Amino acid sequence: MKPRILALLDERDGKTLDRATAEVGGTASVVYSVDKLLRALRENPWDLTVVSLGADMVDEALLERVAGLESTGTLLLCGRGASLQAALLSERIGAAALLRLPLDASALDEHLAGLQDEGRSVRLPGPADRPDEASLVGESAEMASVFGLIAKVSRSSSTVLLTGESGTGKEVVARTLHEQSERREHEFVAVNCAAIPENLLESELFGHEKGAFTGAVAKRTGRFQRAHRGTLFLDEIGDMSLVLQAKVLRALEERRVERVGGHASEAVDVRVVAATNQRLGEAIEEGRFREDLYYRLAVVEIELPPLRTRGEDVRLLAMYFAALFAERHGRSISAISTAALERIEAFDWPGNVRELRNVMDRAVLLTSGSCIRSGALRLGAAAPRASSRPDAPSPHGYPETASLAEVETDHIRRVLESVEGQIGRAADILGIHRNTLSRKIQEYGLDEAGGGAR
């Protein structure tokens, strides 16, 4: 597919654009008035639209209108000289870049290069074609067997153990089990056993009375009680302490719970669905998990496959999330390029569906036109909301995820070590004043490191 470019530019810049477009095998249509620009946008879809801020009749209202049209594709603005106002406008309307006039062919190349291998546009599913939950998206054999098990066990009240890697969608499956069961009129309550510190988990599960311990500023209803007649989802149960495992086992056997600091027990009717990404068999052998609790939980076991083994599902899920986030963020995105889909399918997805979801959320925010292109995909760099983002080393000697303060601290430490803590020499190497270095050493706590700076 040849990229099609529309531009509102003066004659000289139009020629520069023509040449650059020809080099990538595309076609450029240069217009010289706003009327012609709008007509061209009405008549055809474009891969890229370039608008000069200095052209007659170009104002903020027009640019907002152009940015909102599906036919615009990627929007590039260009203007003479640097202006904060133009930069802010460009950011606000979601333009891909603000280039300087006269146009420089090399600056254009970067944006045109991204267009040439995008392939065709694939339409995203509309609201009517989308299932309510991501867990129901999938046509692979692996997921067919998961769907079969969900259908079999959802109507019963037996406990279910969901296993699988992080991010495979265990909570969404647990929620689906609840929604398909006769308990759906009552609450689905989720607890993450690994996220909640040991000292809080017991009161979170069973509730506490006001003043039961320091910090119990209010009476709290436990998750067991809240899930009465509904479903309790115990996620990452492999991380629960043995003491609490015993208490959960007793609650499951006796169907009664007692608040922390309370004196009476209350009856609860709860269906438990538990999940783990650990091998519980090994945990039992190592004495970290109670065997009796395992058998109590694993009446039915459903293993969720990692995304990399789900074939075509990756594409379906990507399109599902793209449509979902376009709607959520109010973006008029209706398609994704085949090049973008190919990149998605070739990726390994260590963070599974959770990672794919984040990538598509970001891609929607980074897309200014109506079609998500491969350049909008931040694969491998899509930040989880976790503090536990791996700090993988980069060729530059520090991870791309490192903050400036981290890099600075590390570099100052290394320089100080190389000069055996002599501040004057270190300041010379770093090219900063001795006093500035002393302040940084104190701020970053480096004076306690490596024998101390002098």
Next chain:
Amino acid sequence: MKRLTIDGLRAFLPELDELRPLVDHLLASSRVDETRTWSESGELGTAGSRLVDAAELLQRSQALAEREHEHARTMFGLIAEAIAHVEAGRHDEAASALLRAAALEEARDRPDRAEAYAHGAFELVRGRRAEESLASVALRRRARARRTLGRYREASRDYEEAHTIAEAASDPRGAAEALIGAGNVYEEQGLWSDAEARYRSALSVLDALEGPVPEHWHALLNLHVVLRSAGSLEASVEPLERASEIAAALDDSGAAAFLQNARGQLRMAHEDFPAAEEHLRRALGASGSPRAAITIRLNLAECLLAQGKSLDAAEEARRAEKESLMARLPQKLPEVYRILGRIAAHEGSTNAFVLFERALEIVADRGLPSLERAQTLQAYAEAERRVGDEETAAGLHEEADRLYSELGIERMRRAWSDRFDAGRDGPKRDIKGTRDD
């Protein structure tokens, strides 16, 4: 084998004051648990779930001990110096030595100790006509420590007295500094008209000087903040512009981060979030200290969250978390966990409470001011309401309300309480770009 986390460490390590530098070091050198990267427990991770680097501590423990020894030697030296000066009748020099000790403790984030030394310094020169300026300095330092400790009534009393003494000693800059300090205390309490009056008085004092001094832009910037907080957005622009002009005339490069941060917050008040983001990113680039960078980064996270970019907001908050740990500023963590908690609640997580509980735990462990606790309870109540737990939300709301009343923070309390009762979202977190006195 389960690896040792900061929580695991705290379960057996006694909570002794002398171990605090060691614990801070362990926090700074701790690592994230990479196995949790894509799990919900990773999203809700806090300092407590980070992994301890025991081998690194074994290497550094001697240097850590030496640093503490060095600090003790300096402090003992200053005390000995002060005693010798008192014996020789040189009370001014003795007070100066104690003020140096106060400054050292303040730099180590020990406002309780800084207050004690500043108090001693003030007692040495109190009522001595020749040392009135020094007495005013001592009172201002004591006031600043008391403000950090959340003892607002005592802090404002100290600043007012410091102003009277500086004025009597014909020390206009000292008088202006005291007025700015008093304004900051009132501003923090939400007593905006009192704060505005003090900043304007400071400007009257400073305008009588021959040329501009840094206190000029401090007072103007703070006046802008208080007008903006009170909702007078139009009126707040002029002092901000004047602050920028004076900082430029003084070639004060340290002002850029504060001024850009203020511009960012002004744009946020106008709900022009993309423009706000631009200013905040510039402020971040200009920030010279980790403390300022963390505050600006959290403002940026707010700004991103307001635009629906929750992934980016969480990423900035996580960077602020890392910077707080590395720069030994764990007192900034409650702010970090408040915003992460709000993001998690915004995403519908019923486990968002973990982050608020962590924030409350740090407030208690570090003896942080009640305002921090009140703000955390407020955000916590809003999050619980958002995820549908009305019972818990009401209890938390009641406790936050009680604390605001106790602190005399009436306006903020009332505004929030009305909104909470009406079932709407709470006000945005109030982060000031105010330059301290």
